[in-house]
Amino acid sequence: MNFDLNSINVILPLLLQGLKVTVIASTGAVIVAIALGLLIAIVRRSAGRALRLAIDTVVTVVRSTPLLVQLYLLFYVLPLYGPAMSPMTTGILGLGIHYCAYLSEVFRAGIDAVPKGQWEAAIALQFNRLQTWRRLIIPQVVRIVLPQVGNYFISIYKHSSLLATITVVEILGTTLNYAGETFRYFEAFTLLGIIYFIVGFSLSRTVGYLERRLA
Amino acid sequence: MNDYSLTEFLMRIAPALGRGALVSIEVALVSAVGALLIGFVTGLARLSPHWYVRLPFVAYVELFRSTSSLVQIFYFFYVLPLVGIRLDAFLTGALVLSLNFGAYVSEVVRSAVQSVNPGQWQAGVALNMERAQIFRRIILPQAFPVMLPALGNYALELLKATSLVSLITITELTFAGSQLVQFYGRPTTIYLAVFTIYLVMALPLVALNHHIERRAGGVWQGKVRHK
Numbered sequence: 001m002n003f004d005l006n007s008i009n010v011i012l013p014l015l016l017q018g019l020k021v022t023v024i025a026s027t028g029a030v031i032v033a034i035a036l037g038l039l040i041a042i043v044r045r046s047a048g049r050a051l052r053l054a055i056d057t058v059v060t061v062v063r064s065t066p067l068l069v070q071l072y073l074l075f076y077v078l079p080l081y082g083p084a085m086s087p088m089t090t091g092i093l094g095l096g097i098h099y100c101a102y103l104s105e106v107f108r109a110g111i112d113a114v115p116k117g118q119w120e121a122a123i124a125l126q127f128n129r130l131q132t133w134r135r136l137i138i139p140q141v142v143r144i145v146l147p148q149v150g151n152y153f154i155s156i157y158k159h160s161s162l163l164a165t166i167t168v169v170e171i172l173g174t175t176l177n178y179a180g181e182t183f184r185y186f187e188a189f190t191l192l193g194i195i196y197f198i199v200g201f202s203l204s205r206t207v208g209y210l211e212r213r214l215a
Numbered sequence: 216m217n218d219y220s221l222t223e224f225l226m227r228i229a230p231a232l233g234r235g236a237l238v239s240i241e242v243a244l245v246s247a248v249g250a251l252l253i254g255f256v257t258g259l260a261r262l263s264p265h266w267y268v269r270l271p272f273v274a275y276v277e278l279f280r281s282t283s284s285l286v287q288i289f290y291f292f293y294v295l296p297l298v299g300i301r302l303d304a305f306l307t308g309a310l311v312l313s314l315n316f317g318a319y320v321s322e323v324v325r326s327a328v329q330s331v332n333p334g335q336w337q338a339g340v341a342l343n344m345e346r347a348q349i350f351r352r353i354i355l356p357q358a359f360p361v362m363l364p365a366l367g368n369y370a371l372e373l374l375k376a377t378s379l380v381s382l383i384t385i386t387e388l389t390f391a392g393s394q395l396v397q398f399y400g401r402p403t404t405i406y407l408a409v410f411t412i413y414l415v416m417a418l419p420l421v422a423l424n425h426h427i428e429r430r431a432g433g434v435w436q437g438k439v440r441h442k
Binding site for chain 1: 277278280281282283284285286289290293294297298371375376377378379381382389392393396402403406407409410413414417418420421
């Protein structure tokens with residue numbers, strides 16, 4: 001099997017186009033995951049027993065089932081009952097919901113790690129609830145959880161390739177389409193692997209740096 | 216063919232889903248054994264004092280941790296036959312999952328062994344034990360409990376990841392479900408059934424992990440904290 005170097009000229013621009021979609025999907029998903037995860041962590045703290053049990057159950061169910069099946073449910077089943085969404089929106093939502101379960105645990109631990117004295121300080125300063133969270137607690141939580149959120153962003157980036165299965169033409173989808181048409185599986189997939197590695201490795205180095213800086 | 220009642224329909228699809236679930240478990244078990252073997256060898260090799268021993272293992276771990284498991288599965292499935300290596304789909308899937316999770320397990324093993332107090336090595340030397348003996352009888356028994364919470368989490372992740380091999384024609388649970396949808400329609404019932412079966416398979420692991428985490432105390436999120 002020869003590696004056709006000339007085909008790189010064709011494949012590379014295509015893959016970079018696909019990479020753009022991957023990056024958009026991952027970024028969208030991490031925003032959804034952070035928002036939902038933070039919401040869950042905060043609501044859970046002040047929730048009564050029944051609500052807390054309900055939240056924990058949902059989080060466990062989402063965490064214990066495969067993302068692929070969750071995507072199928074959102075993509076093939078949900079439109080039968082609700083509004084149809086574009087594959088991209090479905091994918092971002094699916095990834096975001098899956099990872100909000102993980103992030104809610106990270107945030108919960110992060111909030112617990114804020115010293116108790118900070119809450120007392122907020123009372124002493126007559127901060128109201130919103131002020132306490134926004135100006136005192138969340139800035140400290142962000143510092144504590146940032147490296148872990150970074151690690152989950154890398155997981156989301158890697159898992160975003162699953163969106164190819166619900167017809168999102170991200171970088172893996174692009175590769176599968178191109179290779180299916182031209183039978184250049186070797187060239188296309190090798191380039192895909194190289195690009196995936198370069199981006200993934202840079203991301204993990206960056207998070208590693210963050211981890212050391214904030215430790 | 217769509218006019219079965221719900222119970223009738225569930226009875227009809229149960230055998231195919233059951234067979235699929237067994238294949239999922241099979242893939243998970245084979246890959247778990249593979250990942251543990253690869254992970255232990257790699258994790259220990261990375262503790263070698265010689266850089267030329269560490270280098271290939273570092274390269275392997277970084278390569279597999281920086282790319283997507285699905286991309287790895289497709290790569291092995293489409294590219295290996297082109298360079299003359301022919302494996303059947305099941306073996307390909309199990310091999311990739313073993314290599315993928317082996318990379319993560321190796322990090323768990325490495326950091327757990329490093330978390331054992333170096334004084335324990337010196338104690339072993341003082342007792343006139345050999346290196347291998349110290350490792351087997353002093354270090355490993357202390358490192359192993361440190362690994363458990365993270366290994367438990369990866370076991371759950373592995374079970375979920377077996378769904379990916381559905382995309383390379385292995386008729387495990389997810390693929391069995393997709394085939395049934397092709398044949399009968401009724402995606403709601405079928406995919407919810409698949410979802411529920413995955414959940415039921417995961418629950419024992421979830422309970423086990425909960426138990427391990429409570430006993431380990433403070434070790435969580437698949438990360439091993441250094442003592």
